[in-house]
Amino acid sequence: MQKLSRRVIARTLAAKLVASPAERAKWVRALAAYLVEQNRTKETDLIVNDVAHELFIQNGQLLVTAVSARPLSESIRTELKQMIKQATQAKRVELTESVDPDLLGGLIARTPDAEADLSVRTKLKQLASL
Numbered sequence: 001m002q003k004l005s006r007r008v009i010a011r012t013l014a015a016k017l018v019a020s021p022a023e024r025a026k027w028v029r030a031l032a033a034y035l036v037e038q039n040r041t042k043e044t045d046l047i048v049n050d051v052a053h054e055l056f057i058q059n060g061q062l063l064v065t066a067v068s069a070r071p072l073s074e075s076i077r078t079e080l081k082q083m084i085k086q087a088t089q090a091k092r093v094e095l096t097e098s099v100d101p102d103l104l105g106g107l108i109a110r111t112p113d114a115e116a117d118l119s120v121r122t123k124l125k126q127l128a129s130l
Contacts, residue, residue: 060091
């Protein structure tokens with residue numbers, strides 16, 4: 001079997017997920033099986049990022065990871081999603097959150113194509129390097 005490019009895999013999987021969201025688990029298992037069978041598990045992070053990028057292109061759905069010093073309040077969560085929608089023209093923003101107290105304050109928001117680091121830790125590092 002010929003090795004498929006990451007982009008082809010991502011495009012295909014994103015199309016399947018958009019066409020039949022109820023079968024999401026089935027398609028994710030199929031991808032996992034393919035990666036194991038083809039000995040490509042080391043590419044998992046890259047392929048997941050490519051799929052997220054394709055979901056945005058095909059469906060306007062943007063996957064965002066937000067890391068903050070403390071859990072986000074509902075108002076901050078709503079404001080962040082709205083700001084990201086306006087900046088990217090996304091139809092929908094899916095937000096995954098995690099907490100990292102080492103950030104001290106603020107947050108880091110990551111999309112498949114960009115990162116906004118608004119953490120206090122980074123601002124202090126920038127100040128220290130002046």
